[in-house]
Amino acid sequence: MDDETPDCGHDHDHPRVAHEALAPHVLERAAAIFRAAGDPGRLRILHCLLCGEHCVSDLADESGDGLSTVSQRLKILRAERLVTRRRDGKHIFYGLADEHVAELVRSALDHARHDH
Amino acid sequence: MDDETPDCGHDHDHPRVAHEALAPHVLERAAAIFRAAGDPGRLRILHCLLCGEHCVSDLADESGDGLSTVSQRLKILRAERLVTRRRDGKHIFYGLADEHVAELVRSALDHARHDH
DNA sequence: TCGACAGTTCATCATTCGTTCAACTGATGG
DNA sequence: CCATCAGTTGAACGAATGATGAACTGTCGA
Numbered sequence: 636m637d638d639e640t641p642d643c644g645h646d647h648d649h650p651r652v653a654h655e656a657l658a659p660h661v662l663e664r665a666a667a668i669f670r671a672a673g674d675p676g677r678l679r680i681l682h683c684l685l686c687g688e689h690c691v692s693d694l695a696d697e698s699g700d701g702l703s704t705v706s707q708r709l710k711i712l713r714a715e716r717l718v719t720r721r722r723d724g725k726h727i728f729y730g731l732a733d734e735h736v737a738e739l740v741r742s743a744l745d746h747a748r749h750d751h
Numbered sequence: 752m753d754d755e756t757p758d759c760g761h762d763h764d765h766p767r768v769a770h771e772a773l774a775p776h777v778l779e780r781a782a783a784i785f786r787a788a789g790d791p792g793r794l795r796i797l798h799c800l801l802c803g804e805h806c807v808s809d810l811a812d813e814s815g816d817g818l819s820t821v822s823q824r825l826k827i828l829r830a831e832r833l834v835t836r837r838r839d840g841k842h843i844f845y846g847l848a849d850e851h852v853a854e855l856v857r858s859a860l861d862h863a864r865h866d867h
Numbered sequence: 868t869c870g871a872c873a874g875t876t877c878a879t880c881a882t883t884c885g886t887t888c889a890a891c892t893g894a895t896g897g
Numbered sequence: 898c899c900a901t902c903a904g905t906t907g908a909a910c911g912a913a914t915g916a917t918g919a920a921c922t923g924t925c926g927a
Contacts, residue, residue, distance in 0.1 A: 657795070657798055657860070658864075661860065661863045661864050662791050662794060662795055662798070662863075663791055664863035664866065665794060665859045665860050665862070665863035666788070666789055666790055666791045666793075666794045667789070668789075668859055668862065668863065669785045669786070669788040669789035669794065669859060670785070670786070670789030670790070671789075672782070672785040672789070673782055673783070673784075673785035673786030673787075673788070673789040674782055674786070674914090674915080675778050675779055675782040676915080676916090677782075678778060678781060678782045678785065679773070679778055682773055682778070690873085690874095691873070691874060691875095692872095692873065692874085700916085701916085701917070701918090702873075702874065702875090703874085703875080703876090703916080703917065703918075703919095704915085704916060704917070705874095706874060706875055706876085707875090707876090707915075707916075707917090708915090709874095709875095710875080710876090711915095716866075722923095722924090724873095724924070724925070725872060725873050725874090725923090725924055725925065726873065726874090727873075727874065727875095735858075735862050736862075738858070739855070739858060739859065739862070742851075742854070742855060742858070743781045743784055743785060743855065744773070744777065744781050746781070746784065746851050746852075746855070747777045747778075747780035747781035747784065748774075748777050750780065750832075790884090790885075792885080792886095806903085806904095807903070807904060807905095808902095808903070808904085816886090817886085817887075817888095818903080818904065818905090819886085819887065819888075819889095819904085819905080819906090820885085820886060820887075821904095822904060822905055822906085823885075823886075823887095823905090823906090824885085825904095825905095826905080826906090827885095838893095838894090840894070840895075840903095841893090841894055841895060841901095841902060841903050841904090842903065842904090843903075843904065843905095
């Protein structure tokens with residue numbers, strides 16, 4: 636290979652770029668996770684779930700939004716596998732998918748708190 | 752206070768809800784952070800910045816997008832204070848705002864990688 | 868089996884978002 | 898001072914998103 640080939644057409648010092656290749660589907664997936672959490676309504680749900688499972692009605696009550704609205708939000712969170720679902724009689728309980736997700740949410744919330 | 756007052760109108764066991772109150776502006780802020788990171792184009796930039804500062808032209812070259820497009824993306828990332836800006840002669844160098852942001856990005860990228 | 872309750876899905880509609888081109892600012896070098 | 902390189906900003910436009918009411922599914926108690 637020719638190591639004199641510049642990747643780009645301008646003239647300054649180049650940082651020794653060394654990102655281990657980022658697969659496109661990983662990029663998409665990670666962005667999708669952020670996007671799912673990036674809505675106040677959905678993030679509020681994730682926050683509620685930090686302290687344990689909740690059923691849809693409870694989540695609706697706590698946010699003051701309609702059942703349908705909350706259900707749609709949960710659908711998106713579930714599509715990105717941020718939450719799990721469990722049926723118990725008439726109720727369906729949602730919870731955070733894993734501790735990794737919980738950490739991500741706590742982390743951003745903390746960052747947002749200590750940041751004026 | 753009356754501890755017999757139920758918050759909601761339905762009939763099952765209630766989880767002992769104990770979220771320390773989540774201030775609305777904290778919710779908004781955290782959601783805004785996630786939202787800013789929740790676009791593949793912007794997340795790619797954040798990923799590039801994980802290994803140090805880059806100028807706008809380099810970021811444009813690495814993604815294959817136009818200068819204007821990249822500049823717009825950086826504007827959003829900067830509005831959410833995820834990146835910092837530094838002028839050096841003709842070039843403007845961007846970098847991650849702090850280690851906390853770096854950790855958030857690494858964390859989501861890792862999660863996305865180990866998740867098929 | 869019927870009715871009520873818990874949730875989901877569907878279609879619609881207004882809003883927000885992301886990209887792009889063109890015009891602009893600002894620093895550097897001749 | 899002027900040309901050029903580096904980057905920003907603004908407007909326009911199509912695509913994606915989020916909320917909502919109505920209709921639907923599924924479970925339980927009487």
